[in-house]
Amino acid sequence: MVTTSPLAHELACSLQEALFHSLTPTGWHRASSCPYATAWALLAAEITQEAQTSDLRARCQRYLLEQQQPDGSWGRELHEQLIITPHAYVALQLAYRHSAGEIRRALRQALLSARSFLRTVAAALYPRLPTEVLRCFRPLCWLAEHRGERHWVEPLPELLPLPRLVQLPGPGQMCWQLAGLADLLPQLWQAGGAGELEAVEARQLINGSWWSVTDLTAMALLTLELGAGKPLARQQGWSYLQEAQNSDGGLPQFYDSELFVTAYVGFAYAALVRPLEARFPEELRRLEPWLRTCQQVEGLWSFTPAFPGGDLDDTAWAVIWLLEGGGALPDDPAVKRALTALLKHQLPDGSFPSWAGLAGDPDVTAHVLHALSCAGYEGVAVQRALHYLLSSQQPDGAWRATWHRSPLYGTAQVLHALTRRPRDPAVDAALQRGAAYLLKQLQEQAAGGTGHLEGMGLSLWGLAALAGGPDDLLPCSRTQFDQAILQGLSALHHLVRASSPQIPESPALWIAQFSYTAQPLQLAAAAALTAALARPR
Missing domain, CATH: 1.50.10.20 (Glycosyltransferase)
Known part of the structure; x- marks a missing residue:
């Protein structure tokens, strides 16, 4: 050469x-921040309202506001926008309810813009998405319906495939082996027993995460919150998400x-x-x-x-x-x-x-x-x-x-x-x-x-x-x-x-x-x- x-x-x-x-x-x-992971961290933090997450919530909000595209979406490519935007939209809706002053006005504007994208571009394309992609919306749809806000995620609930019966993945599994969590976690949120809750707690890694994935950690924390899980496990999980948060306020999907x-x-x-x-x-x-x-x-x-x-x-x-x-x-x-x-x-x-x-x-x-x-x-x-x-x-x-x-x-x-x-x-x-x-x-x-x-x-x-x-x-x-x-x-x-x-x-x-x-x-x-x-x- x-x-x-x-x-x-x-x-x-x-x-x-x-x-x-x-x-x-x-x-x-450090990996770059991802709006999807950030939206899930904000979703979990807004629902649980843990005292230790106030700074995490504020920085996640700022990141999502800064990352919103001119058309109201989040993501760099269309397939990302279709997946990320509903999650960011619901997260900011929850944040809006606890906001005041200037940040409340900024959130309102972002929500109006996102709703426009979801009602025009996204609504026409969601029926065309593959079944396995639609499956990833099940946790979000369950949370919206659980809070009496089904309209936040329309038309997704009608498009969801039937849930599969899956087992909780082992702590050393990854990627497609974790896809079943989209079906399993809402089932645990709705009717998880003490044994299932203990199984989720047992999957927590030494760094406080679940599978070293920030969005899955946020979902696991919701599982512990809704099922009254151990305070120490919740504290370690939130500490992990706080450590994962980048200087721009967003979270990477994998950390570390x-x-x-x-x-x-x-x-x-x-x-x-x-x-x-x-x-x-x-x-x-x-x-x-x-x-x-x-x-x-x-x-x-x-x-x-x-x-x-x-x-x-x-x-x-x-x-x-x-x-x-x-x-x-x-x-x-x-x-x-x-x-x-x-x-x-x-x-x-x-x-x-x-x-x-x-x-x-x-x-x-x-x-x-x-x-x-x-x-x-x-x-x-x-x-x-x-x-x-x-x-x-x-x-x-x-x-x-x-x-x-x-x-x-x-x-x-x-x-x-x-x-x-x-x-x-x-x-x-x-x-x-x-x-x-x-x-x-x-x-x-x-x-x-x-x-x-x-x-x-x-x-x-x-x-x-x-x-x-x-x-x-x-x-x-x-x-x-x-x-x-x-x-x-x-x-x-x-x-x-x-x-x-x-x-x-x-x-x-x-x-x-x-x-x-x-x-x-x-x-x-x-x-x-x-x-x-x-x-x-």
């Missing part, structure tokens, strides 16, 4: 400063996610150590003792040490960090335990899921294959994972990841995994097609001025996997390849300089449920790539 020291050096300085200024001795902790965010950044840098002879940052080296202490007994890492269920992508990132960035050997006890745990979760089709019990994902499978290859592991599991990745490549050459909205992410991850494998005609062909896809996307972003920081960073970072390899793996000549990289760096440089001294905001590509993310996730690929290129050869 072309070395453009002056350009890369200036970019690296800006991006590294933006990335590392918020680093703590235990990683990066320090291992997830930090391990991803470390992985982004570690993945470039071999192909670009990159230097692993000293700031991350100092975190290695903390990283090791976060490993769970069974060998996996979780997105936060407080969450008992380990996930495979975080674990693979940590292994690559230790091996490539930290210089650990494959027989390192932490690495051996992690690889043993990872291999237990391979699915029959050769893929790996993010969590046990979920379907496999191309991006997670690429991360695990990458980690196994870095450790020198060879076996049937590697061949099965390789077959899965080759068979899941799309006709345009991309891999579409489950845990990222952009194909740039999935494709970049698979390229780094495949370049660690021995030469093979099928692998070589997949690499060429994947690189051609990223190269085309990079050129279009650079030429059309449509690029954004995360997307361009992922394209460049993914192509870096082939930088030190043979020319016949490239989708074009080496000269053309280097020229495209240079154009991409120039466009990235222009993007950053145009927004100086602030790093420009990117459309948030990382997705859990909504497009709200953490800045280190957006910066990591571009920062790691430019730092590697800025290093004198």
